[in-house]
């Protein structure tokens with residue numbers, strides 16, 4: 001049966017009830033400030049076992065008056081601060097944010113929709129981005145210079161984005177350029193073009209802008225790859241191997257022409273011939289939330305609920321995407337549920353906060369997450385109403401805290417790659 005409780009409520013109930021294996025970490029039940037200890041870490045949740053780079057942003061302890069406030073007090077403080085600020089602030093919320101945050105968002109969407117929303121409010125002095133670090137960087141690049149972009153908790157990064165660092169990608173590019181050269185072929189196509197998933201640092205978006213490349217999201221990945229193949233013989237796609245592979249496979253690119261590039265290995269662990277035959281070179285990155293989905297979960301859903309509609313996100317591994325009935329971006333998933341005219345059972349393979357929200361919004365359907373373990377995105381989960389209350393009340397006092405600023409020398413080229421992306425509409 002569909003459970004419509006928020007993810008936080010489910011976690012609290014499971015831990016209090018001693019059902020420790022219902023979640024991927026009992027410490028998810030604690031306030032995120034328990035993890036603001038002056039060291040860089042992803043915190044509990046799906047990315048806990050990933051490697052966090054040493055220079056990752058660290059969130060300092062927020063004042064006790066926020067950490068110790070009740071849910072009701074935080075709610076009253078957020079609403080009051082929002083009302084005082086009026087049009088001076090716009091709050092953006094990603095689909096994967098906890099329900100307790102999403103209720104305050106002026107815009108709720110995927111990273112593409114929120115990138116567009118960031119450009120729509122030149123009157124706002126501040127954009128508070130309830131998402132993760134790379135999204136706030138993108139908002140800073142696309143918004144006007146006088147606007148401040150604020151990330152309520154600096155520890156809200158993305159382990160997938162962290163899997164491709166600028167040095168490793170530049171090193172890869174140098175090796176590929178040595179093999180392919182830079183001269184266009186007879187059709188005028190360059191040998192290789194870089195495509196970065198939105199889930200990457202602004203520095204890598206800038207790298208793409210500088211090298212004739214582009215940014216994509218999960219909602220426009222195919223349009224972007226078509227754009228790239230009109231201009232190049234092949235594509236270097238980073239950081240998410242799964243989105244790259246699933247999208248290119250659907251476009252007819254054979255698997256044998258999609259080698260995996262392991263950063264810091266000579267030729268990424270490939271031989272020269274394989275790279276010469278490549279159409280899409282896939283960076284070895286992944287999302288730890290979407291890696292949790294597997295074909296066994298789909299088989300179980302089909303056995304338990306004959307006629308179930310299985311929809312997964314393209315960050316899932318290829319075998320899961322192939323076994324599902326449909327796949328698509330978070331917005332695709334939302335539209336698929338919204339468009340179902342008859343009561344339907346949906347088994348969904350994406351971040352659980354979004355799945356629980358859909359279950360609550362569409363009680364006429366039976367909607368559940370394919371993964372039976374409650375395991376939210378570690379970093380999205382670091383944003384709690386206590387941090388939102390803190391950044392908003394500081395704005396009321398005239399203080400901008402947790403500002404995300406992209407360096408001027410990165411901005412211009414990152415903007416070129418992002419504007420190419422914005423022109424490539426989702427299909």
Ligand code: SF4
Nearest residue numbers: 158159160287289377
């Ligand atoms: S769900 Fe995955 S890709 Fe999205 S922010 Fe979390 S770790 Fe990054």
